[in-house]
Amino acid sequence: MLPEIVVDTLVILASLFVFFVGLAALVLVVLYVIDRTQTTHAIRRNYPVIGRMRYVLEDLGKFLRQYMFAADREEMPFNRAQRSYVYQAAKNLSTTRGFGSTRDIRPAGTVLFVNCPFPTLERDAVETSPVTLGAESCPRPYSTASIFNASAMSYGALSTPAVRALSRGCAKAGSWLNTGEGGLAPWHLEGGADLVFQIGTAKYGVRDAQGRLDAERLREVAAHDQVKMIELKLSQGAKPGKGGILPAVKVTEEIARIRGIPPHEASISPNRHPEIDNADELLDMINRIRDITGRPVGFKCVVGAYGWFEDLFEAIHRRGTGSAPDFITIDSCDGGSGAAPMSLLDYVGLPLRESLPMVVDLVTGYGLRDRIRIIASGKLINPADVAWALCMGADFVNSARGFMFALGCIQAMQCHLNTCPTGVTTHNPRLQRGLVVADKAERVANYVRHMHKEVGVIAHSCGVPEPRRLRRMHARVVGPDGRSRSLDEVHPLPVPGSLL
Ligand code: SF4
DSSP, X not given: OOOHHHHHHHHHHHHHHHHHHHHHHHHHHHHHHHHXXXXXXXXXXXXXXXXXXXXXXXXXXXXXXXXIISOTTOOSSSOHHHHHHHHHHHTTOOOOOSSOOOOOOOSTTOEEEOOOSSOOOGGGOOOOOOEEEXXXXXXXXXXXXXXXXXXXXXXXXXXXXXXXXXXXXHHHHTOOEEOOTTOOOHHHHHTOOOEEEEEOTTOTTSBOTTSSBOHHHHHHHHTSTTEEEXXXXXXXXTOTTSOOEEOGGGOOHHHHHHHTSOTTSOEEOOSSOTTOOSHHHHHHHHHHHHHHHOSOEEEEEEOSSOHHHHHHHHHHHHHOGGGSOSEEEEEOTTOOSSOOOHHHHHHSSOOHHHHHHHHHHHHHHTTOTTTSEEEEESSOOSHHHHHHHHHHTOXXXXXXXXXXXXXXXXXXXXXXXXXXXXXXXOOOHHHHTTOOHHHHHHHHHHHHHHHHHHXXXXXXXXXXXXXXXXXXXXXXXXXXXXXXXXXXXXXXXOXXXXXX
Protein backbone atom coordinates (compact mmCIF):
# COMPACT_ATOMS: atom_id res chain seq x y z
CA MET A 1 0.00 0.00 0.00
CA LEU A 2 1.30 3.48 -0.90
CA PRO A 3 1.31 6.11 1.84
CA GLU A 4 -1.70 8.44 1.74
CA ILE A 5 0.37 11.54 0.92
CA VAL A 6 1.86 9.87 -2.13
CA VAL A 7 -1.60 8.81 -3.32
CA ASP A 8 -2.91 12.36 -2.84
CA THR A 9 0.05 13.79 -4.79
CA LEU A 10 -0.49 11.35 -7.64
CA VAL A 11 -4.19 12.25 -7.78
CA ILE A 12 -3.35 15.96 -7.92
CA LEU A 13 -0.76 15.39 -10.66
CA ALA A 14 -3.20 13.25 -12.66
CA SER A 15 -5.91 15.92 -12.31
CA LEU A 16 -3.48 18.63 -13.41
CA PHE A 17 -2.42 16.51 -16.36
CA VAL A 18 -6.05 15.95 -17.42
CA PHE A 19 -6.79 19.66 -16.91
CA PHE A 20 -3.87 20.85 -19.07
CA VAL A 21 -4.49 18.25 -21.79
CA GLY A 22 -8.14 19.29 -21.84
CA LEU A 23 -7.16 22.98 -21.93
CA ALA A 24 -4.71 22.36 -24.79
CA ALA A 25 -7.40 20.44 -26.69
CA LEU A 26 -9.85 23.28 -26.13
CA VAL A 27 -7.32 25.87 -27.37
CA LEU A 28 -6.66 23.75 -30.47
CA VAL A 29 -10.38 23.49 -31.19
CA VAL A 30 -10.83 27.26 -30.79
CA LEU A 31 -7.81 27.96 -33.06
CA TYR A 32 -9.15 25.43 -35.58
CA VAL A 33 -12.52 27.19 -35.73
CA ILE A 34 -10.89 30.64 -35.95
CA ASP A 35 -8.53 29.52 -38.73
CA ARG A 36 -11.23 27.69 -40.71
CA THR A 37 -13.63 30.62 -40.63
CA GLN A 38 -11.25 33.58 -41.07
CA THR A 39 -10.95 34.93 -44.62
CA THR A 40 -7.58 36.75 -44.59
CA HIS A 41 -4.97 33.96 -44.69
CA ALA A 42 -5.34 31.18 -47.26
CA ILE A 43 -2.77 28.91 -45.60
CA ARG A 44 -4.53 29.04 -42.23
CA ARG A 45 -7.92 28.51 -43.88
CA ASN A 46 -6.69 25.43 -45.76
CA TYR A 47 -4.44 24.06 -43.00
CA PRO A 48 -5.99 25.21 -39.73
CA VAL A 49 -3.70 25.38 -36.65
CA ILE A 50 -0.73 23.70 -38.37
CA GLY A 51 -0.58 26.60 -40.88
CA ARG A 52 0.34 28.91 -38.01
CA MET A 53 3.73 27.18 -37.75
CA ARG A 54 4.70 29.03 -40.90
CA TYR A 55 4.70 32.37 -39.08
CA VAL A 56 6.62 30.99 -36.13
CA LEU A 57 9.24 29.37 -38.37
CA GLU A 58 9.51 32.48 -40.53
CA ASP A 59 10.23 34.52 -37.44
CA LEU A 60 12.71 32.04 -36.01
CA GLY A 61 14.32 31.50 -39.41
CA LYS A 62 16.10 34.83 -39.47
CA PHE A 63 17.80 33.97 -36.18
CA LEU A 64 18.56 30.32 -36.89
CA ARG A 65 19.71 30.71 -40.51
CA GLN A 66 23.05 32.26 -39.56
CA TYR A 67 23.84 29.43 -37.14
CA MET A 68 22.46 26.36 -38.87
CA PHE A 69 21.78 26.82 -42.55
CA ALA A 70 23.70 29.67 -44.20
CA ALA A 71 27.14 28.89 -45.64
CA ASP A 72 30.11 30.94 -44.47
CA ARG A 73 29.94 33.44 -47.30
CA GLU A 74 26.32 33.78 -48.27
CA GLU A 75 24.55 35.97 -45.72
CA MET A 76 23.69 39.64 -45.97
CA PRO A 77 24.48 42.27 -44.95
CA PHE A 78 27.55 40.52 -43.50
CA ASN A 79 28.33 36.87 -43.91
CA ARG A 80 29.75 34.64 -41.23
CA ALA A 81 33.31 34.85 -42.58
CA GLN A 82 33.27 38.64 -42.41
CA ARG A 83 31.79 38.68 -38.92
CA SER A 84 34.09 35.95 -37.66
CA TYR A 85 37.11 38.02 -38.64
CA VAL A 86 35.88 40.91 -36.48
CA TYR A 87 34.97 38.68 -33.55
CA GLN A 88 38.36 36.99 -33.59
CA ALA A 89 40.31 40.21 -34.05
CA ALA A 90 38.31 41.82 -31.23
CA LYS A 91 39.06 38.90 -28.95
CA ASN A 92 42.70 39.09 -29.96
CA LEU A 93 42.57 35.52 -31.32
CA SER A 94 44.55 34.37 -34.31
CA THR A 95 42.84 34.97 -37.66
CA THR A 96 45.00 32.32 -39.35
CA ARG A 97 43.14 29.56 -41.30
CA GLY A 98 44.22 26.17 -42.61
CA PHE A 99 43.60 24.27 -45.86
CA GLY A 100 43.01 27.17 -48.21
CA SER A 101 40.49 29.92 -48.80
CA THR A 102 36.72 29.36 -48.88
CA ARG A 103 36.30 32.56 -50.88
CA ASP A 104 35.06 32.11 -54.42
CA ILE A 105 37.34 34.37 -56.45
CA ARG A 106 35.56 33.84 -59.78
CA PRO A 107 32.59 36.27 -59.67
CA ALA A 108 32.86 39.63 -61.43
CA GLY A 109 33.80 42.41 -59.03
CA THR A 110 36.09 40.24 -56.90
CA VAL A 111 39.13 42.23 -55.79
CA LEU A 112 42.58 40.65 -55.72
CA PHE A 113 45.73 42.36 -54.53
CA VAL A 114 48.89 42.23 -56.59
CA ASN A 115 51.65 40.73 -54.52
CA CYS A 116 55.16 41.87 -55.28
CA PRO A 117 57.84 39.24 -56.03
CA PHE A 118 59.99 41.07 -53.50
CA PRO A 119 57.64 41.99 -50.62
CA THR A 120 58.61 44.55 -48.03
CA LEU A 121 60.74 43.01 -45.32
CA GLU A 122 59.57 43.59 -41.80
CA ARG A 123 62.72 45.58 -41.08
CA ASP A 124 61.84 47.94 -43.97
CA ALA A 125 58.21 48.44 -42.93
CA VAL A 126 57.42 51.88 -41.55
CA GLU A 127 54.68 53.29 -39.36
CA THR A 128 51.56 54.54 -41.14
CA SER A 129 52.22 58.17 -41.96
CA PRO A 130 50.02 60.83 -40.35
CA VAL A 131 47.72 63.04 -42.41
CA THR A 132 46.81 66.59 -41.42
CA LEU A 133 43.37 67.99 -42.07
CA GLY A 134 42.64 71.71 -42.18
CA ALA A 135 46.29 72.82 -42.22
CA GLU A 136 45.56 75.76 -44.51
CA SER A 137 42.02 76.58 -43.48
CA CYS A 138 41.66 76.73 -39.73
CA PRO A 139 43.58 77.64 -36.58
CA ARG A 140 43.18 74.18 -35.02
CA PRO A 141 44.08 71.55 -37.67
CA TYR A 142 43.95 67.86 -36.87
CA SER A 143 46.67 65.34 -37.54
CA THR A 144 46.25 61.57 -37.21
CA ALA A 145 47.88 58.39 -38.47
CA SER A 146 44.84 56.20 -37.79
CA ILE A 147 43.51 54.83 -41.05
CA PHE A 148 40.56 53.01 -39.46
CA ASN A 149 38.04 54.85 -37.31
CA ALA A 150 34.58 54.55 -35.79
CA SER A 151 31.89 55.91 -38.07
CA ALA A 152 28.89 58.00 -37.06
CA MET A 153 26.54 56.25 -34.63
CA SER A 154 24.49 58.58 -32.46
CA TYR A 155 23.99 58.32 -28.73
CA GLY A 156 20.39 57.25 -28.73
CA ALA A 157 20.79 54.83 -31.58
CA LEU A 158 23.55 53.29 -29.43
CA SER A 159 23.20 52.51 -25.75
CA THR A 160 25.17 54.19 -22.96
CA PRO A 161 27.53 51.23 -22.37
CA ALA A 162 28.14 50.89 -26.12
CA VAL A 163 29.20 54.54 -26.43
CA ARG A 164 31.34 54.28 -23.29
CA ALA A 165 33.09 51.17 -24.62
CA LEU A 166 33.66 52.82 -28.01
CA SER A 167 35.05 55.94 -26.41
CA ARG A 168 37.49 53.99 -24.27
CA GLY A 169 38.41 51.49 -26.98
CA CYS A 170 39.06 54.12 -29.64
CA ALA A 171 41.21 56.07 -27.18
CA LYS A 172 43.31 52.98 -26.47
CA ALA A 173 43.79 52.27 -30.17
CA GLY A 174 44.35 55.89 -31.23
CA SER A 175 41.40 56.08 -33.61
CA TRP A 176 38.65 58.70 -33.71
CA LEU A 177 35.03 58.23 -32.79
CA ASN A 178 32.33 60.03 -34.77
CA THR A 179 29.49 61.12 -32.46
CA GLY A 180 26.77 60.69 -35.07
CA GLU A 181 24.04 63.29 -35.32
CA GLY A 182 22.62 62.84 -31.81
CA GLY A 183 24.72 65.50 -30.05
CA LEU A 184 27.70 65.24 -27.73
CA ALA A 185 27.05 63.01 -24.69
CA PRO A 186 29.30 62.86 -21.62
CA TRP A 187 29.84 59.20 -22.58
CA HIS A 188 31.58 60.24 -25.80
CA LEU A 189 34.09 62.21 -23.76
CA GLU A 190 34.58 59.62 -21.03
CA GLY A 191 37.33 57.52 -22.59
CA GLY A 192 39.40 60.39 -24.02
CA ALA A 193 39.18 59.40 -27.70
CA ASP A 194 39.49 61.99 -30.46
CA LEU A 195 35.97 62.92 -31.57
CA VAL A 196 34.43 64.01 -34.83
CA PHE A 197 31.26 65.92 -33.98
CA GLN A 198 28.55 65.35 -36.54
CA ILE A 199 25.85 67.89 -37.34
CA GLY A 200 22.79 66.32 -38.92
CA THR A 201 19.85 68.01 -40.56
CA ALA A 202 18.07 68.48 -37.20
CA LYS A 203 21.25 70.04 -35.68
CA TYR A 204 20.80 67.94 -32.53
CA GLY A 205 22.87 69.23 -29.65
CA VAL A 206 23.61 72.53 -31.39
CA ARG A 207 20.12 73.72 -32.34
CA ASP A 208 18.03 76.67 -31.25
CA ALA A 209 14.31 76.50 -30.49
CA GLN A 210 13.50 76.64 -34.21
CA GLY A 211 15.93 73.86 -35.09
CA ARG A 212 18.52 76.20 -36.67
CA LEU A 213 22.24 76.07 -35.96
CA ASP A 214 22.97 77.77 -32.65
CA ALA A 215 26.48 79.27 -32.87
CA GLU A 216 26.89 79.52 -29.10
CA ARG A 217 26.05 75.87 -28.49
CA LEU A 218 28.36 74.81 -31.30
CA ARG A 219 31.15 76.92 -29.83
CA GLU A 220 30.65 75.15 -26.49
CA VAL A 221 30.90 71.73 -28.18
CA ALA A 222 34.05 72.69 -30.08
CA ALA A 223 35.63 74.04 -26.91
CA HIS A 224 36.21 70.45 -25.80
CA ASP A 225 39.77 69.63 -26.72
CA GLN A 226 38.71 66.11 -27.74
CA VAL A 227 36.45 67.44 -30.50
CA LYS A 228 38.91 67.48 -33.40
CA MET A 229 36.71 67.90 -36.47
CA ILE A 230 33.14 68.72 -37.45
CA GLU A 231 31.23 66.70 -40.02
CA LEU A 232 28.13 68.11 -41.67
CA LYS A 233 25.88 65.24 -42.69
CA LEU A 234 24.03 65.70 -45.97
CA SER A 235 22.98 62.08 -46.28
CA GLN A 236 23.91 58.68 -44.93
CA GLY A 237 24.11 55.13 -46.22
CA ALA A 238 20.89 53.10 -46.22
CA LYS A 239 18.63 56.16 -46.41
CA PRO A 240 19.91 58.96 -48.63
CA GLY A 241 17.16 61.56 -48.92
CA LYS A 242 15.70 60.78 -45.54
CA GLY A 243 16.64 62.12 -42.11
CA GLY A 244 17.62 60.11 -39.06
CA ILE A 245 14.89 58.21 -37.22
CA LEU A 246 14.95 57.52 -33.49
CA PRO A 247 11.76 55.81 -32.32
CA ALA A 248 9.96 57.34 -29.31
CA VAL A 249 10.81 54.34 -27.15
CA LYS A 250 14.51 55.25 -27.45
CA VAL A 251 14.12 58.98 -26.74
CA THR A 252 14.81 58.92 -22.99
CA GLU A 253 14.93 62.08 -20.84
CA GLU A 254 18.74 62.15 -21.07
CA ILE A 255 18.85 61.64 -24.84
CA ALA A 256 16.19 64.32 -25.33
CA ARG A 257 18.18 66.77 -23.18
CA ILE A 258 21.39 66.14 -25.14
CA ARG A 259 19.60 66.49 -28.47
CA GLY A 260 17.48 69.49 -27.44
CA ILE A 261 14.12 67.83 -28.20
CA PRO A 262 11.05 66.66 -26.21
CA PRO A 263 11.43 63.25 -24.51
CA HIS A 264 9.42 60.14 -25.43
CA GLU A 265 8.53 61.45 -28.87
CA ALA A 266 9.97 59.98 -32.08
CA SER A 267 12.97 62.02 -33.18
CA ILE A 268 12.84 62.47 -36.94
CA SER A 269 15.34 64.73 -38.72
CA PRO A 270 14.40 66.69 -41.84
CA ASN A 271 15.55 65.06 -45.06
CA ARG A 272 17.78 68.05 -45.88
CA HIS A 273 19.45 71.01 -44.23
CA PRO A 274 16.81 73.66 -45.00
CA GLU A 275 19.52 76.30 -45.49
CA ILE A 276 21.61 74.25 -47.96
CA ASP A 277 20.12 74.01 -51.42
CA ASN A 278 23.20 74.12 -53.68
CA ALA A 279 26.98 73.87 -53.73
CA ASP A 280 27.49 77.54 -52.82
CA GLU A 281 25.22 77.30 -49.79
CA LEU A 282 27.06 74.17 -48.73
CA LEU A 283 30.35 76.08 -48.81
CA ASP A 284 28.72 78.95 -46.89
CA MET A 285 27.69 76.56 -44.13
CA ILE A 286 31.06 74.80 -44.01
CA ASN A 287 32.87 78.10 -43.67
CA ARG A 288 30.43 79.37 -41.07
CA ILE A 289 31.01 76.26 -38.93
CA ARG A 290 34.78 76.55 -39.41
CA ASP A 291 34.69 80.19 -38.34
CA ILE A 292 32.72 79.31 -35.21
CA THR A 293 34.76 76.28 -34.19
CA GLY A 294 38.25 76.85 -35.61
CA ARG A 295 38.26 73.13 -36.45
CA PRO A 296 38.53 71.27 -39.77
CA VAL A 297 35.06 70.87 -41.28
CA GLY A 298 33.89 68.43 -43.93
CA PHE A 299 30.69 66.86 -45.12
CA LYS A 300 29.31 63.38 -45.49
CA CYS A 301 27.08 62.15 -48.27
CA VAL A 302 25.97 59.17 -50.26
CA VAL A 303 26.72 59.83 -53.91
CA GLY A 304 23.81 59.49 -56.31
CA ALA A 305 23.61 62.32 -58.83
CA TYR A 306 27.17 63.63 -59.07
CA GLY A 307 27.21 66.60 -61.47
CA TRP A 308 26.97 68.90 -58.44
CA PHE A 309 30.51 67.96 -57.40
CA GLU A 310 31.74 69.88 -60.43
CA ASP A 311 29.73 72.93 -59.31
CA LEU A 312 31.23 72.53 -55.86
CA PHE A 313 34.84 72.29 -57.02
CA GLU A 314 34.40 75.19 -59.43
CA ALA A 315 32.89 77.28 -56.63
CA ILE A 316 35.89 76.39 -54.45
CA HIS A 317 38.29 77.67 -57.10
CA ARG A 318 36.20 80.80 -57.53
CA ARG A 319 36.29 81.54 -53.78
CA GLY A 320 39.82 80.27 -53.11
CA THR A 321 40.94 76.83 -51.95
CA GLY A 322 40.79 77.93 -48.31
CA SER A 323 36.99 77.77 -48.65
CA ALA A 324 37.02 74.03 -49.48
CA PRO A 325 35.75 71.38 -47.09
CA ASP A 326 38.69 69.81 -45.28
CA PHE A 327 37.33 66.36 -45.95
CA ILE A 328 34.52 64.55 -47.72
CA THR A 329 33.12 61.35 -46.27
CA ILE A 330 31.71 59.13 -49.00
CA ASP A 331 29.14 56.72 -47.63
CA SER A 332 28.07 53.68 -49.60
CA CYS A 333 24.39 53.21 -50.42
CA ASP A 334 24.60 49.85 -48.66
CA GLY A 335 26.21 51.33 -45.59
CA GLY A 336 24.34 52.38 -42.53
CA SER A 337 23.54 51.07 -39.10
CA GLY A 338 20.39 53.20 -38.79
CA ALA A 339 16.77 52.24 -39.32
CA ALA A 340 15.66 52.96 -42.89
CA PRO A 341 12.69 52.31 -45.17
CA MET A 342 13.28 49.34 -47.46
CA SER A 343 12.65 51.37 -50.60
CA LEU A 344 15.66 53.58 -49.80
CA LEU A 345 17.73 50.83 -48.20
CA ASP A 346 17.63 48.60 -51.25
CA TYR A 347 17.38 50.98 -54.19
CA VAL A 348 18.75 54.50 -53.69
CA GLY A 349 22.32 55.78 -54.06
CA LEU A 350 25.54 54.38 -55.48
CA PRO A 351 27.76 51.78 -53.86
CA LEU A 352 31.20 52.83 -52.67
CA ARG A 353 32.99 50.75 -55.31
CA GLU A 354 31.57 53.22 -57.85
CA SER A 355 31.34 56.45 -55.88
CA LEU A 356 34.76 56.37 -54.20
CA PRO A 357 36.87 56.33 -57.40
CA MET A 358 34.48 58.84 -58.98
CA VAL A 359 34.94 61.41 -56.19
CA VAL A 360 38.69 60.79 -55.88
CA ASP A 361 39.02 61.34 -59.63
CA LEU A 362 37.06 64.60 -59.50
CA VAL A 363 39.02 65.92 -56.51
CA THR A 364 42.26 65.02 -58.31
CA GLY A 365 41.12 66.45 -61.65
CA TYR A 366 40.25 69.74 -59.95
CA GLY A 367 43.69 69.89 -58.33
CA LEU A 368 42.31 69.57 -54.79
CA ARG A 369 43.71 66.17 -53.84
CA ASP A 370 46.05 67.55 -51.16
CA ARG A 371 43.46 70.02 -49.91
CA ILE A 372 40.42 67.75 -49.45
CA ARG A 373 40.90 64.45 -47.64
CA ILE A 374 38.67 61.53 -48.53
CA ILE A 375 37.07 59.29 -45.93
CA ALA A 376 35.43 56.10 -47.21
CA SER A 377 32.67 54.34 -45.34
CA GLY A 378 30.18 51.56 -45.95
CA LYS A 379 30.63 47.85 -45.25
CA LEU A 380 34.43 48.10 -44.94
CA ILE A 381 34.90 45.84 -41.94
CA ASN A 382 37.75 43.50 -42.98
CA PRO A 383 41.40 44.36 -43.80
CA ALA A 384 40.99 43.66 -47.53
CA ASP A 385 38.06 46.13 -47.69
CA VAL A 386 40.16 48.81 -46.04
CA ALA A 387 43.18 48.09 -48.26
CA TRP A 388 40.93 48.32 -51.35
CA ALA A 389 39.64 51.76 -50.24
CA LEU A 390 43.21 52.97 -49.69
CA CYS A 391 44.19 51.71 -53.15
CA MET A 392 41.26 53.64 -54.61
CA GLY A 393 42.49 56.86 -53.01
CA ALA A 394 40.81 57.10 -49.61
CA ASP A 395 42.87 58.72 -46.86
CA PHE A 396 40.82 57.15 -44.07
CA VAL A 397 38.21 54.46 -43.63
CA ASN A 398 35.27 54.64 -41.23
CA SER A 399 33.16 51.73 -40.10
CA ALA A 400 30.06 51.61 -37.91
CA ARG A 401 28.96 48.01 -38.10
CA GLY A 402 32.51 46.64 -37.78
CA PHE A 403 32.73 48.39 -34.43
CA MET A 404 29.26 47.13 -33.50
CA PHE A 405 30.44 43.56 -34.11
CA ALA A 406 33.48 44.29 -31.93
CA LEU A 407 31.02 45.38 -29.22
CA GLY A 408 29.29 42.01 -29.50
CA CYS A 409 26.53 42.65 -32.08
CA ILE A 410 25.25 39.36 -33.51
CA GLN A 411 23.42 40.86 -36.51
CA ALA A 412 19.99 40.21 -34.99
CA MET A 413 18.83 43.31 -36.91
CA GLN A 414 16.47 44.73 -34.29
CA CYS A 415 18.45 47.92 -33.71
CA HIS A 416 15.38 50.15 -34.13
CA LEU A 417 13.20 48.15 -31.72
CA ASN A 418 14.95 48.76 -28.39
CA THR A 419 15.22 44.98 -27.97
CA CYS A 420 18.85 44.46 -29.01
CA PRO A 421 19.83 41.20 -27.33
CA THR A 422 23.47 42.26 -26.91
CA GLY A 423 22.86 45.65 -25.30
CA VAL A 424 24.45 47.59 -28.16
CA THR A 425 21.36 49.48 -29.34
CA THR A 426 18.90 49.26 -26.49
CA HIS A 427 18.06 51.50 -23.57
CA ASN A 428 16.57 48.62 -21.62
CA PRO A 429 18.83 48.37 -18.52
CA ARG A 430 18.28 44.59 -18.29
CA LEU A 431 19.65 44.08 -21.81
CA GLN A 432 22.43 46.66 -21.36
CA ARG A 433 23.74 44.59 -18.44
CA GLY A 434 25.18 42.12 -20.94
CA LEU A 435 27.56 44.70 -22.37
CA VAL A 436 30.47 45.03 -19.95
CA VAL A 437 32.21 48.30 -20.79
CA ALA A 438 35.77 47.42 -19.76
CA ASP A 439 35.72 44.13 -21.66
CA LYS A 440 34.18 45.54 -24.83
CA ALA A 441 36.49 48.58 -24.81
CA GLU A 442 39.42 46.17 -24.98
CA ARG A 443 37.74 44.35 -27.88
CA VAL A 444 37.24 47.59 -29.77
CA ALA A 445 40.92 48.45 -29.31
CA ASN A 446 41.99 44.94 -30.38
CA TYR A 447 39.86 45.18 -33.51
CA VAL A 448 41.50 48.44 -34.57
CA ARG A 449 45.00 47.15 -33.80
CA HIS A 450 44.42 43.95 -35.80
CA MET A 451 43.00 46.00 -38.65
CA HIS A 452 46.05 48.26 -38.81
CA LYS A 453 48.37 45.29 -38.60
CA GLU A 454 46.67 43.26 -41.32
CA VAL A 455 46.20 46.15 -43.74
CA GLY A 456 49.95 46.59 -43.22
CA VAL A 457 50.47 42.92 -44.10
CA ILE A 458 48.60 43.43 -47.40
CA ALA A 459 50.65 46.57 -48.10
CA HIS A 460 53.91 44.74 -47.44
CA SER A 461 52.84 41.85 -49.66
CA CYS A 462 52.23 44.41 -52.41
CA GLY A 463 55.78 45.70 -51.89
CA VAL A 464 55.06 49.05 -50.20
CA PRO A 465 56.32 49.91 -46.72
CA GLU A 466 53.00 51.17 -45.30
CA PRO A 467 49.27 51.18 -46.10
CA ARG A 468 49.11 54.80 -47.29
CA ARG A 469 51.43 53.92 -50.18
CA LEU A 470 48.85 51.54 -51.67
CA ARG A 471 47.77 52.65 -55.14
CA ARG A 472 45.28 51.46 -57.75
CA MET A 473 47.97 49.44 -59.49
CA HIS A 474 48.23 47.27 -56.36
CA ALA A 475 44.82 45.69 -56.86
CA ARG A 476 42.90 44.04 -59.68
CA VAL A 477 39.21 43.39 -60.16
CA VAL A 478 37.68 40.36 -61.87
CA GLY A 479 35.58 41.30 -64.91
CA PRO A 480 32.48 39.60 -66.36
CA ASP A 481 34.72 37.46 -68.63
CA GLY A 482 36.47 36.02 -65.57
CA ARG A 483 39.73 37.86 -66.26
CA SER A 484 41.06 40.39 -63.81
CA ARG A 485 42.14 43.89 -64.73
CA SER A 486 44.21 46.36 -62.78
CA LEU A 487 42.21 48.98 -60.86
CA ASP A 488 44.24 51.72 -62.51
CA GLU A 489 43.12 50.38 -65.89
CA VAL A 490 39.45 50.18 -64.83
CA HIS A 491 39.59 53.56 -63.06
CA PRO A 492 42.44 55.57 -64.60
CA LEU A 493 43.36 58.48 -62.33
CA PRO A 494 43.18 61.84 -64.15
CA VAL A 495 46.18 64.12 -64.33
CA PRO A 496 46.01 66.44 -61.28
CA GLY A 497 44.34 69.73 -62.24
CA SER A 498 43.35 68.49 -65.70
CA LEU A 499 39.66 69.35 -65.13
CA LEU A 500 40.34 72.97 -64.26
S1 SF4 B 1 22.63 42.55 -32.09
FE1 SF4 B 1 21.00 43.03 -33.51
S2 SF4 B 1 19.82 44.64 -32.57
FE2 SF4 B 1 21.79 44.54 -31.52
S3 SF4 B 1 23.08 45.98 -32.59
FE3 SF4 B 1 23.43 44.02 -33.55
S4 SF4 B 1 22.01 43.99 -35.26
FE4 SF4 B 1 21.31 45.63 -33.91
